[in-house]
Amino acid sequence: MSLTDHATGRAIPDRLRTPLDKRIKSWETLLLIVAVAIFIANSFASPYFLNAWNLSDATFNFTEKAMIAFAMALLIIAGEIDLSVAAIIALASTAMGAAVQAGAGTPVLIAVGLGTGVLCGAFNGVLVTRLGLPSIVVTIGTMSLFRGLSYIVLGDQAYGGYPSDFSYFGRGYVFWVISFEFVLFALIAVIYGIVLHTTNFGRAVYAIGNNPTGALFSGIRVARVKFILFLLTGLMSGLAAVCLTSRLGSTRPSIAMGWELEIVTMVVLGGINILGGSGTIPGVVIAAFVMGLVTFGLGLLNVPGIVMSIVIGALLIGVIALPRLWAMRRR
Amino acid sequence: MPALATTPADATPVLALDRVTKTFPGVTALDEVKLGLYPGEVTALVGENGAGKSTVVKILTGIYQPDGGEIRIDGEATRFPTPRDATAAGITAIHQETVLFDELSVAENIFLGHAPRRTFGLIDWTVMETRAREILESIGAKLDPRTKLRELGIASKHLVAIARALSVDARVVIMDEPTAALSHTEIHELYELVEKLKAQGKAILFISHKFDEIFRIADHYTVFRDGQFVGEGHVSEIDEAALVTMMVGRDVSAVFPDREARIGEEVLRVTDYAHPTEFADINFDLHQGEILGFYGLVGAGRSEVMQALFGITKPSAGQIHIDGQPVTLNSPADAIAAGLVYVPEDRGKQGAITALPIFQNVTLPSLGRTSRGGFLRMAREFDLAREYTRRLDLRAASLDTELGTLSGGNQQKVVIAKWLATQPKIIILDEPTKGIDIGSKAAVHAFMAELAAQGLAVIMVSSEIPEVLGMSDRVIVMREGRMAAELSGAKMTPETLVRHAAGI
Numbered sequence: 001m002s003l004t005d006h007a008t009g010r011a012i013p014d015r016l017r018t019p020l021d022k023r024i025k026s027w028e029t030l031l032l033i034v035a036v037a038i039f040i041a042n043s044f045a046s047p048y049f050l051n052a053w054n055l056s057d058a059t060f061n062f063t064e065k066a067m068i069a070f071a072m073a074l075l076i077i078a079g080e081i082d083l084s085v086a087a088i089i090a091l092a093s094t095a096m097g098a099a100v101q102a103g104a105g106t107p108v109l110i111a112v113g114l115g116t117g118v119l120c121g122a123f124n125g126v127l128v129t130r131l132g133l134p135s136i137v138v139t140i141g142t143m144s145l146f147r148g149l150s151y152i153v154l155g156d157q158a159y160g161g162y163p164s165d166f167s168y169f170g171r172g173y174v175f176w177v178i179s180f181e182f183v184l185f186a187l188i189a190v191i192y193g194i195v196l197h198t199t200n201f202g203r204a205v206y207a208i209g210n211n212p213t214g215a216l217f218s219g220i221r222v223a224r225v226k227f228i229l230f231l232l233t234g235l236m237s238g239l240a241a242v243c244l245t246s247r248l249g250s251t252r253p254s255i256a257m258g259w260e261l262e263i264v265t266m267v268v269l270g271g272i273n274i275l276g277g278s279g280t281i282p283g284v285v286i287a288a289f290v291m292g293l294v295t296f297g298l299g300l301l302n303v304p305g306i307v308m309s310i311v312i313g314a315l316l317i318g319v320i321a322l323p324r325l326w327a328m329r330r331r
Numbered sequence: 332m333p334a335l336a337t338t339p340a341d342a343t344p345v346l347a348l349d350r351v352t353k354t355f356p357g358v359t360a361l362d363e364v365k366l367g368l369y370p371g372e373v374t375a376l377v378g379e380n381g382a383g384k385s386t387v388v389k390i391l392t393g394i395y396q397p398d399g400g401e402i403r404i405d406g407e408a409t410r411f412p413t414p415r416d417a418t419a420a421g422i423t424a425i426h427q428e429t430v431l432f433d434e435l436s437v438a439e440n441i442f443l444g445h446a447p448r449r450t451f452g453l454i455d456w457t458v459m460e461t462r463a464r465e466i467l468e469s470i471g472a473k474l475d476p477r478t479k480l481r482e483l484g485i486a487s488k489h490l491v492a493i494a495r496a497l498s499v500d501a502r503v504v505i506m507d508e509p510t511a512a513l514s515h516t517e518i519h520e521l522y523e524l525v526e527k528l529k530a531q532g533k534a535i536l537f538i539s540h541k542f543d544e545i546f547r548i549a550d551h552y553t554v555f556r557d558g559q560f561v562g563e564g565h566v567s568e569i570d571e572a573a574l575v576t577m578m579v580g581r582d583v584s585a586v587f588p589d590r591e592a593r594i595g596e597e598v599l600r601v602t603d604y605a606h607p608t609e610f611a612d613i614n615f616d617l618h619q620g621e622i623l624g625f626y627g628l629v630g631a632g633r634s635e636v637m638q639a640l641f642g643i644t645k646p647s648a649g650q651i652h653i654d655g656q657p658v659t660l661n662s663p664a665d666a667i668a669a670g671l672v673y674v675p676e677d678r679g680k681q682g683a684i685t686a687l688p689i690f691q692n693v694t695l696p697s698l699g700r701t702s703r704g705g706f707l708r709m710a711r712e713f714d715l716a717r718e719y720t721r722r723l724d725l726r727a728a729s730l731d732t733e734l735g736t737l738s739g740g741n742q743q744k745v746v747i748a749k750w751l752a753t754q755p756k757i758i759i760l761d762e763p764t765k766g767i768d769i770g771s772k773a774a775v776h777a778f779m780a781e782l783a784a785q786g787l788a789v790i791m792v793s794s795e796i797p798e799v800l801g802m803s804d805r806v807i808v809m810r811e812g813r814m815a816a817e818l819s820g821a822k823m824t825p826e827t828l829v830r831h832a833a834g835i
Contacts, residue, residue: 012720014690014713015731199705200698207695210686217643217681218749219667219696277686 027271031286034319038290042297049300056177058296060247062266063185064240065259066288069266070192071233073284076267077196078229079209079276080135082124085237086259087146092116092241094150097159097251106166113245114238120146121234125227135230143260150253159251170247181243185288188236193281201225209276262312266291269316290315343406345370345534346391346422346503351400353386360386363400364560366553368503368534373525375537375549375566377578379768382555384538388507391536392424393417418445421502425493425509431480438463438476441495466494470524485629486517493524504528505536510544515628515829522548540768541795542571554578579770587801588780594804595619597655598788599671599757601640604649609635610812613649617757617788622779624803625792627832632812633792634676637759641673642666653756667696670756674746674763676792678739682746685735689727690716692734693749719748724774740771747778758782759790764798776802796825810834 023029042049049055068085075082095116096109104112120142127138172180196202204225207215216222245251264274270287272279291312298308344367353361361383368374376384389395390402393411401408404420411417431440438460439446447458463476472490480488489509496504506525510518525548528535537549545552546566554561554577561577597618604613610632617623625633639646642660651658653669660666666673675681683692693716694701701711716730723744727737734745743763750758760779764772779802783789793799799806806823808816808831816831 012717012725012727013729014717016729017731198707200702200707201705203691203695203698203707207684207687207691211680211684213681214684215695217641217663217673217675218684219662219664221662221664 028280028283028286031269031271031283031290031319034315035286035290035293038293038297042293042300045297046300049297052177054296054300056179056182058292059179059182059185061295062288062292063179063181064243064247065263065266065291066185066284067188067240067243068233068236068259069263069270069284069288070188070281071229071236072263073267073270073272073279073281074192074196074202074205075135075229075233076264076272076274077209077276077279078205078226079212080128080226080229081139081264082121082135082230082233083139083260083264084120084124084142084146085233085240085263086256087143087150088117088120088234088237089241089244089256089259090150090253091120091146092238093245093251093255094153094159094253096162096241096245098153100159100161100163106163109162109166110169110242113242114235117234117236117238117241118231119234120237121231122227124234125230128230129223129227147253150255154251154253160249162246162249167246167249170243170245181247184239184243188239189281189285193285196281201228205229206277209273209278262291265312265316269319344368344403345405347403347406348387348390349401349403351387351390351397351402353383353390353395353397360558361390361397362558364555364558365563366536366560367551367563368536369551370502370534371529371532372550373529373535373537373548374551374553375539375545376553376555377539377545377574378555378561379578379770382578382768383558384555385507386558387555388424388426388505388536388538391417391422391503391505418499421500422505423496423499423501423503424505424507425496426507431488431492431495433479433481435480436476437467437474437478437480437483437491437494440480440491441466441476441498443495445499462498463494466498469527470494470497471520471527489517497528501533503534503536505538507538508540509537510539510541515833518544542574545574546571575769587797588777590780590784592622592783592804593620593786595786598653600650600652600655602650602652604636604639604651605647606635606639606644606812607647609639609644610809612813614814615807615817617790619786619788620783621804622783622789622791622802624799624806625790625809626794626796626799626806626828627809627815629794631809631832633809634761635812636809637673637761637790637792638675640666640671641759667753667755670754671759672696672750672753672755672757673759674750674761676761676765678742678746683734683742683749685733685742687734688731689720689725689734689737689745690730692745693719693752696749697752715752716748719752720745722751723748723778738768738771740767740774743767743771743775747775751782755787757788757790759792761792762794763791764793764795796828799828800825808832 072082072085092113096113099109099112124139124142127133128135169180174180174183196205204215204220207218207220208222208225212222244256266287267284268274269290270279270284272284294311294315295308298311346368348364348366350363350365351361352363364383366376366387376387378384386395390397393414393416402410409420411420432443435443441463442459447455447462449455460476467474467476470490470493472494474487474490480491483491509521525535539545549566551563552566552569552574553563554574556578595618597616599617601613601615605611613636627633635644638644640651640660642662642665651660653671658669660669660671679685690712694712697715701708701715713730720730725744725748726741734742737745764775779789779791791802800823805817805819806828807814808818808828810832815834818827
């Protein structure tokens, strides 16, 4: 057999398609075309659309959700999900509100917000990785639990009285129309993009999502990676809670109600396989813009909120079904 | 070449393929092949992986449509647009891995999709159970149709799969690697079943990689190579060597590599190793340059011992020494760091991540070495993947190709390359040649010999006696979770292995 002779092994090329070629024929490209189309349609539909301040306002529609969506993307790629994210926002915001009543200043508030998020994420992570429970069940449970705690603390009351310098996180501008939140969103997008696409950790996330058993048998510490992902999702929820509370200036237990589904929608629209194993951060970034543009454009046209969610839903199904239909026709 | 032109002319074939062609984008899976199946006779379809055997099965069961040629039943041209049409024409298949349902009863599994009905389309449970009992009896299976499948062992589940295949009124039975998951005794029961089916006048298409089975039960053979028909004839008129030559298109003189073991220092010592439920009293040592075979029936606890060593499951007692130092291996990551790696039997589920490209599979356990500061370095990854896949003579379009698109043999080469790239001291291979073709098999064997020659300590778990005897320096036989015997030299014979494994 020739294999004993190393030199005769056949040369196999590294790649047949360049990474650029792959990128051009990808989901992200399709989504980008959709985003541009929506942008153009919006600018024709309303004379107020192409206004720097209006566009800046529009980014608030997605910046906080997108922060969580990046962490959620990694979690979903790894084959898990966290539906308690919006409830974590409520609990973290409530904790911050309580801290304000106790006289805490802005640095303490941030620590309380982020800390509550991390603790909630750790709680989810322990239940999933230590006890081996399915994350969808665990986080539906903690979704009620975390928000339930907020309701117990607040009832029909609201916390207010946040210090004036605290409002910078949700209302501050770094430069001209560029808001602090938008800068934070961009920074987090870059960090998650680097983590997922250029590190060993990111590779492990893909491996786990495609085949957790195979990943374990390849020496990947599967439970540890998943735990970190839950922790990160909690942390991002805490961060979103800081921004949102700062922007609203008050805390009610119904804060960020229903966001978990919008965040999952953003992730799936971004091309992340809901069954795990594939998807990219640039996809989620574009999806965030698409959702922001649609919501903003329809808002300018005075379309009611319920119609907006119908449009977003139709968009999601359409964008997912089209490539599938395309593939079926070609077969 | 003998018997190339002989056509079995006993009768009209029940089922025949004539000049059938099937192409996929970029590949011709079948190129004008022919095949004939005769009532009461077994035809073995022989060929390496990629020869087109699975495609034939899929065409005969209505999953694929041929692009050219004819399928004939009793001489009449026909088509099977859907699997249902194939079933209606009396064709049934026992697959390598039939999908069964754990939460349903034996009878429900047998009749799922074609349960006997009463008025209003309700399932007739009484008739279903009676008929299930009849079918199970006819194949000699002592199972209660009302048992939940979950409660059965692997072998019994296999019998249910067979019963399911026979529950339709079949004239043609396709058996696709039916013995792959079976132990020695179960294989013999399967042979008896084949005899029964022959006596009932059914035409049987038998697909197997194992020559002893083919010569034992087949009447005719048909050989495919690379999607083309190579020859057919009576099994009684051909010998193993000639059949192998037809399959691979070249002489495969020595099945196992000649090697002279140079046994070195002790690398691994396992003492009083035990697990709460799977095994107990495991004691052995392993040396550099040695191939230690583990033989036993399916379920004897061999894989369980290996997976505990690899840190997948927790042992309840015992010590492991590597290079004389006591070690605790709580996870595969620990084991890899200690230089002990494991190539699992279940390639698709445990051994590889088939949706990822080849190079990423190779580097997955070695990312610590190819990366810097936790950041991937793709160029290093390609270097490593190129180096090790070349050593195994991998055949693939590119290193960026999705692993799942390769044949079983080539996937196995990638899995072995992945572990060699970690530069281990000890490599455990669990059924390393299961379900791969002869060419790849010989390649894996030769490579194992080469690894041992380079001073690696090799443990090979295998259920194939020729492989165990042909490759091992020493053999440990396991039975019911314990070591039944440790054999070396002249004591390593097929008879002693079987005797110790079965406890006779």
